[in-house]
Amino acid sequence: MSSTLEADAESVLRLVTPSLDLKRHKGQAGKIAVIGGCREYTGAPYFAAISALKIGADLSHVFCTKDAAPVIKSYSPELIVHPVLEESYTISHFSEEESRKVQERVVAEVDKWMERFDCLVIGPGLGRDPFLLECVSKIMLLAKKFNVPFVVDGDGLFLVTNSIGLLSSYPLAVLTPNVNEYKRLVLKVLNCEVDEQNAEDQLRSLANQIGGVTILRKGRSDLISNGEIVKSVSIYGSPRRCGGQGDILSGSVAVFLSWAQQLISGHESLLENPAILGCIAASGLLRKAASLAFAKHKRSTLTSDIIECLGASLEDICPAS
Ligand SMILES: NC(=O)C1=CN([C@@H]2O[C@H](COP(=O)(O)OP(=O)(O)OC[C@H]3O[C@@H](n4cnc5c(N)ncnc54)[C@H](OP(=O)(O)O)[C@@H]3O)[C@@H](O)[C@H]2O)[C@@H](O)CC1
Numbered sequence: 001m002s003s004t005l006e007a008d009a010e011s012v013l014r015l016v017t018p019s020l021d022l023k024r025h026k027g028q029a030g031k032i033a034v035i036g037g038c039r040e041y042t043g044a045p046y047f048a049a050i051s052a053l054k055i056g057a058d059l060s061h062v063f064c065t066k067d068a069a070p071v072i073k074s075y076s077p078e079l080i081v082h083p084v085l086e087e088s089y090t091i092s093h094f095s096e097e098e099s100r101k102v103q104e105r106v107v108a109e110v111d112k113w114m115e116r117f118d119c120l121v122i123g124p125g126l127g128r129d130p131f132l133l134e135c136v137s138k139i140m141l142l143a144k145k146f147n148v149p150f151v152v153d154g155d156g157l158f159l160v161t162n163s164i165g166l167l168s169s170y171p172l173a174v175l176t177p178n179v180n181e182y183k184r185l186v187l188k189v190l191n192c193e194v195d196e197q198n199a200e201d202q203l204r205s206l207a208n209q210i211g212g213v214t215i216l217r218k219g220r221s222d223l224i225s226n227g228e229i230v231k232s233v234s235i236y237g238s239p240r241r242c243g244g245q246g247d248i249l250s251g252s253v254a255v256f257l258s259w260a261q262q263l264i265s266g267h268e269s270l271l272e273n274p275a276i277l278g279c280i281a282a283s284g285l286l287r288k289a290a291s292l293a294f295a296k297h298k299r300s301t302l303t304s305d306i307i308e309c310l311g312a313s314l315e316d317i318c319p320a321s
């Protein structure tokens, strides 16, 4: 791997992480919302939302289905949980007009909050119910209207892979595909197989073709591109592949992207791309936390152990005082 490709993730973490200051008010360190959580999956949205708080965001919301909400609330009183998403079974006996009204109500529930969010995470544990995904596509359009950045992961990637126009010309979108999700994206957009020999060029053209979104391709090395530059993060990491690590990453990208945006808006001379900085910082931190958790727990390392190591890992790189 060329040395110019590998990002200095620790320096990026030091650059974007804001210092703690008694003058700052609640909300300034980030307000994040996760759109995800259904009957099958309650862990994934919880992991994404709690990771955002553990890194240093002030408020973390979850918009999920009614079945998932009490479960997610029971994991943590720290999260603000909105039971607003609906799956097809709730509208199975409704007329077209009634179903449209339900969809409008779902979107209106998110609309009330949208302008307050610094970043959304769309997809962890969302499921693939067609009615629910249709509502989420409307939520994406709403986020675009308000220029709210969003990270698309898990089933959110299933949605956008099948409706790629949802992302068109939106540089504030970040996609975080795993191996399978990346394969599906490449096939759909570039109409070919994944080419490991030309991984960087292929990632660059994929991001370009989608319209300048940023893509973080997860794997042994995380590869990041916005269609122009390509960066990799290979430091630390762990041999444990327990489910949920991608969810930590998506919540982390949302926080670091928000912080990078804040930093850049205060320094016109900084020509860095906030989405690229956010991805590098999140990847570096997750990989450090995973290695720390593995050093402690070895084969029994779980995603919740990695979340417990986020704070110490960030503290090691940028001490709070
Ligand atoms: N606790 C929770 O609530 C969690 C919920 N989650 C949520 O689940 C939803 C679906 O997401 P996903 O990640 O399970 O779907 P996807 O990527 O299609 O993988 C499916 C299968 O593909 C395989 N496979 C995987 N890697 C591979 C590889 N390198 N090379 C080859 N094959 C590979 C492997 O199956 P195998 O073939 O080994 O049986 C894997 O099981 C989504 O909403 C997500 O957010 C998760 O976040 C986890 C924690």
Ligand SMILES: Nc1ncnc2c1ncn2[C@@H]1O[C@H](COP(=O)(O)OP(=O)(O)OP(=O)(O)O)[C@@H](O)[C@H]1O
Pocket (backbone or CB within 6 Å): 154, 177, 178, 179, 218, 219, 220, 221, 222, 237, 238, 239, 241, 242, 243, 244, 245, 246, 247, 248, 249, 283, 286, 287
């Ligand atoms: N083969 C690997 N070797 C080392 N680290 C890896 C490897 N694969 C993934 N990772 C690390 O784990 C993180 C999560 O990637 P992973 O592929 O597990 O996501 P995911 O499948 O979406 O996870 P989730 O179970 O949360 O859905 C990556 O950002 C990367 O840092």
Ligand SMILES: [Mg+2]
Pocket (backbone or CB within 6 Å): 153, 154, 178, 246, 247
């Ligand atoms: Mg995933």
